[in-house]
Amino acid sequence: MRRTKKDRQQMLKETIKENPFITDEDLAEKFQVSVQTIRLDRLELSIPELRERIKYVAEKKFEDEVRSLPIEEVIGEIIDIELDQSAISIFDVKEEHVFIRNKIARGHHVFAQANSLAVAVINDELALTAKANIQFKRSVKQGERVIAKAKVTKIDDGIGRTIVEVSSYVNNELVFKGEFEMYRSEKSLKDEKR
């Protein structure tokens, strides 16, 4: 029985990890031991009771919710902006942005930062990307901080298009460059004032 205990506790850990919603009673039946044994096991392994486990999962979900919505809204954090002129944002490359194999950032995240910034810099309710011409100058790795600088180079009120140039740097080294042709609904920034 000695080795059975160790084994059982190992399996118990895994079982609870992949399904935190299981009761001690169900666990007892699963491992063919008494409920008390399961409770002793949990005590030894410092595994909290069902309700605490569920609560923990729920709380994490709640934290995530607060975090993930603004992240999706604008990729990167805007640290400076002058509408219709220029803007700067920073974006820290984390685990979830890179290829597993080589820790290099997936292109679309770097693009997303630049594109978000191009949208943000335009002083319009409805700014959409029409075209873009982009170049990835060098790969960005996990842990690096990308600083994107956007500059509005041309505002064409006639066709409602604005050209925004975005350059992204890591330690002053150019990693990405893009020219975005943005579509805007309203004619100019003067119409905005209402």
Added chain:
Amino acid sequence: MRRTKKDRQQMLKETIKENPFITDEDLAEKFQVSVQTIRLDRLELSIPELRERIKYVAEKKFEDEVRSLPIEEVIGEIIDIELDQSAISIFDVKEEHVFIRNKIARGHHVFAQANSLAVAVINDELALTAKANIQFKRSVKQGERVIAKAKVTKIDDGIGRTIVEVSSYVNNELVFKGEFEMYRSEKSLKDEKR
């Protein structure tokens, strides 16, 4: 007291919505009524008890977890692929992909689908985007299904570059077109076989 009840129930709904972790006792104190009143209110409003609420949040978190990891790996679902030749993926535009104001998909999501597909179609461990020339032909709205088709048009073993053209459609209508110049580490697909 008649109107107080309605008001209280309205506020109760909101309170619980923004903080499902609150007990009846805390609610009773907050609204200066008895615990029983809170319970009658929950009964009338069909709001489940604390533990059920927490469990519900936790279960949703668990479902999300299964869903969100593979989504980040490749944007869109690849339904057909012939390495170094062509590939097709589908991407359903949901709430989290659009601007709140007008329900139009953010450009970087449409780009991400195309870019992911361009990476996937290349038969190489290390495929990175070097340049891209893209056009958003028309805006994509929430609820629409984007079908992206990638075609490898040129493989230049000499400089390790591959050109991939991606066209994305909604109901056979072109919404996005891009030419991706991809960097690959290994010389050709024959080297792959090992």
Added chain:
DNA sequence: ACTACTATTAGTACCTAGTCATAATAGCTC
């Protein structure tokens, strides 16, 4: 064989955050 020790099981009292049912009370209206 006796003792020591570990593992397991059983049982009791208690806890939280409730449900469900019944009853009492307060305040207002007709």
Added chain:
DNA sequence: GAGCTATTATGACTAGGTACTAATAGTAGT
């Protein structure tokens, strides 16, 4: 004063536990 709604109180019961004590089985050391 009867009828009604809203509120509060009370008691019995539940799930899924904690904490503690005690009993039992099996194995190892001397």
